Structure formats: structure tokens, C-alpha cells
Amino acid sequence: MTDVEIPEGGARSNRGATAYSALREAIMENALKPGVKLPEEDLGTHFGVSRTLVRAALAQLALEGLVDIGKTKSATVARPTKADAREAFELRRALEREVAHLVAGRWNADLGRALETHIAAERTASDQGNHKLSVRLGAEFHILLADMAGNSLLRRYVFEVVGRTTLILAVYGQAHPQQDSLDEHIKLVEALKRGDAADASEIVDAHIRSVEDRALSDLDPTDGAGLAEILSRYSRPI
Ligand SMILES: [Zn+2]
Numbered sequence: 001m002t003d004v005e006i007p008e009g010g011a012r013s014n015r016g017a018t019a020y021s022a023l024r025e026a027i028m029e030n031a032l033k034p035g036v037k038l039p040e041e042d043l044g045t046h047f048g049v050s051r052t053l054v055r056a057a058l059a060q061l062a063l064e065g066l067v068d069i070g071k072t073k074s075a076t077v078a079r080p081t082k083a084d085a086r087e088a089f090e091l092r093r094a095l096e097r098e099v100a101h102l103v104a105g106r107w108n109a110d111l112g113r114a115l116e117t118h119i120a121a122e123r124t125a126s127d128q129g130n131h132k133l134s135v136r137l138g139a140e141f142h143i144l145l146a147d148m149a150g151n152s153l154l155r156r157y158v159f160e161v162v163g164r165t166t167l168i169l170a171v172y173g174q175a176h177p178q179q180d181s182l183d184e185h186i187k188l189v190e191a192l193k194r195g196d197a198a199d200a201s202e203i204v205d206a207h208i209r210s211v212e213d214r215a216l217s218d219l220d221p222t223d224g225a226g227l228a229e230i231l232s233r234y235s236r237p238i
Contacts, residue, residue, distance in 0.1 A: 016053035019043060020060055022234040027066045027077050028139075028163060029132055030170030031234070034079035036227065038067065046231055065164045080168050082216070088164045089212040095158050096142065096208060097201045100188070102149035104197035111148050115189050118144055122182055138181050139166050165211075172216050181211065 023043075026032045043054045058075045061067035065088070068078045080088070103111065118141055125133040139162050146158035184207040191200040 015049045019047040020057035026234045028166045032077050034077050036077045038075040064160050066167055085168045092161045092165055093205050093208045096204045099146050099149045100200040100204045101197045104192050104200050107192055119185055141185055
């Protein structure tokens, strides 16, 4: 079910990539909660891949800040602290201000159409009250923008920091309507259309700041269902 792209250097085989994507999505949606153990053997059995491929997927997720690999090499879902949250949002604002500048400089009607199509999908998900899809599409809006900046490294770092902040929002965030985010996305596209790089940059900065403010409310992560049960909602065992 996932359509999250894998950055270069990610798990290489298709099934390894499936394991990576399914775990990434389950962590970002908070279905797998911080501290949950991710045993290589169980994951290998579930996804029908070797432990080597599982290890590669976990190593990639650890690089992205979504998984912690302990001293005994056992992996758990990362538990970001408030300080991690502050750092991640600070970096995300800096990167996305630059994205807005670059996209404004390369603007054309095709980019506008692609962003408006995406926003329409966000609106549908929000109107239907599909919170999980709403959150995912909201995050993907920022990846799409970063795609348009024409800098593959910048895109890669945005992809990563969006993953980190989405985990943080899932852990600490209160459920809140996506309507505010949607309005801010629309304002951003309007500024890009006007070719106003400075305004676009300020709007995205303020948007990410308010996402952070709206969300960080210190909810205590609680334990959920078992690993296999949760993962079965993300991909079929092979
Ligand atoms: Zn947004």
C-alpha cells in the first residue's frame, strides 16, 4: 500500500524495499510505537526476506532517525525527545525555506498544476475525515515541493527530516484538524505563483512552526498491538 519513495542507498531488493517501506510507514503513523522491539528474525519471517536485508532496512531507518539500534544490535522504534523534536523542526524550517526559494525561481504552470492536484487530494482526505491519509498526504506535499527544487541532495534531506518530524508528531501530537495545514499549503502555492520567493519562504517557515506548535503536547506513548498484527495491516506476509 505504500508509495513512499526510497532514497538512494536504501534497501536494494524489492522485498527488502517492501520491508523498509512498510516499517517506515508503520512507524510514521505511530502504529509501531516508540520502544517497540523490531527483532530481525520476526521481521525476516514476516516479510520473507533474509536477516541481511532486514538489517539493511533497519540500518537505513536508523540513519533516518526512525529506529534506534542498541548496543546489543537489537533494534527498537526510536523515541525522540523534546530536544530531538526542536532540532528536527529547526532543521526542517531551514531546508524548506531554501526549497521555497528554489521552487519560486524555477516556477512554471506544470508545477502549479501538480501542487494543486495534490492539494485537491489532501482536501478530499480531510473532508472524508480520513486522518491517517490526511497526515500522509500532508507530509508528501512537502516531498513533492522538494522534488521541484531541482537539488537531489536537498530533496533527500527533506525526505529524511519530514520522516523524523512525522514520527515526532505521531508521538507527541494531538489529533488536530488538517484544515489549517491545508489553508497554509494553498497560501504557499499562491505565493509561488506570484513568483514571490521571500513570501513563499516566510509562509513555509511559519507553516512548519505552527505545525510544531499545534502538535507538541506531550502525550505519553502507550503500548499497542503485537508486531505481527500491526505489520499485517501494512503489507501481506510473503
Ligand atoms: Zn504542510
